[in-house]
Amino acid sequence: MSKPTTAKPKTQRGMERRAQILAAAEKVIGEKGFSDASIVDITRAAQTALGTFYIYFSSKDEIFRELVHDMGHATRAQAKARIADAPDRLEAERAGLEAYLCVVRDRPMQYRIVEEARFVAPEAYREYYTEFGKAYAEQLQQAAQKGEISPGDAEVRAWALMGIAKTLGERFVLWEEEEADIERVVTEAHKFICEGLAP
Numbered sequence: 001m002s003k004p005t006t007a008k009p010k011t012q013r014g015m016e017r018r019a020q021i022l023a024a025a026e027k028v029i030g031e032k033g034f035s036d037a038s039i040v041d042i043t044r045a046a047q048t049a050l051g052t053f054y055i056y057f058s059s060k061d062e063i064f065r066e067l068v069h070d071m072g073h074a075t076r077a078q079a080k081a082r083i084a085d086a087p088d089r090l091e092a093e094r095a096g097l098e099a100y101l102c103v104v105r106d107r108p109m110q111y112r113i114v115e116e117a118r119f120v121a122p123e124a125y126r127e128y129y130t131e132f133g134k135a136y137a138e139q140l141q142q143a144a145q146k147g148e149i150s151p152g153d154a155e156v157r158a159w160a161l162m163g164i165a166k167t168l169g170e171r172f173v174l175w176e177e178e179e180a181d182i183e184r185v186v187t188e189a190h191k192f193i194c195e196g197l198a199p
Contacts, residue, residue: 009056018056021046022070025063030109034064034120061121068117068124071110072131075103089143094190097165101182104169111174133158164189 009015024046029037039060043053057063082099086092104111117125136158143149168189173180 014056017048017052021048021053021056022063022067025067026071026107026109026113029064029067029116030112033112034060034116064113064117065121065124068114068121068128071114072128075100075110076132076135078103089140089146089148090190090194092139092143093161093193094186097168097189097193098182098186100165101169101173101180101185104173105180105182108174111169129162133162136162161193164193 009018021042025037025042028041028045031037032041037060039053040050042060042063043050046053053063057066079096079099083092083095086095114125114128117128133155137154140149140157141154144151144154168185172185173182
């Protein structure tokens with residue numbers, strides 16, 4: 001494992017430059033894959049010098065792990081913002097699923113990078129989903145305590161719901177040749193989440 005950089009940038013310009021390099025890494029690694037992407041490719045896409053890369057990241061391994069971490073944070077933040085106005089947990093489920101599918105649609109390279117992390121940086125891959133699952137379970141537990149959903153094992157439920165969103169994103173967004181019908185997918189999946197399979 002490569003040694004991480006010692007500090008985050010302290011200036012606005014430094015934060016912007018670091019974000020620029022991360023965005024370039026998302027594009028390059030998303031398109032080429034981790035093995036075929038190089039630091040030179042990333043700095044070229046970021047329109048920055050090779051030496052600048054090493055101010056913020058010690059290696060390609062480190063920027064990849066940081067990219068997965070940032071993607072997890074951004075996805076959770078977007079989902080949180082989308083469900084903030086939901087009147088109850090069941091409506092929050094609908095809003096959260098829609099938010100996730102929109103992320104998959106708008107940033108397909110992110111999906112590929114996170115999946116590649118399973119093999120390239122398994123600890124980052126595990127953290128990506130574990131952090132999401134932890135927050136999700138807490139929300140479900142609180143909803144159950146409020147009587148918005150039935151009581152149950154919040155952790156199992158959170159991971160089951162995450163699995164639904166992940167596979168729906170793959171099948172109905174990434175694999176579609178035409179624009180994904182997110183509304184159709186969300187409506188049917190939400191009905192299933194609320195009512196289950198019982199007749």
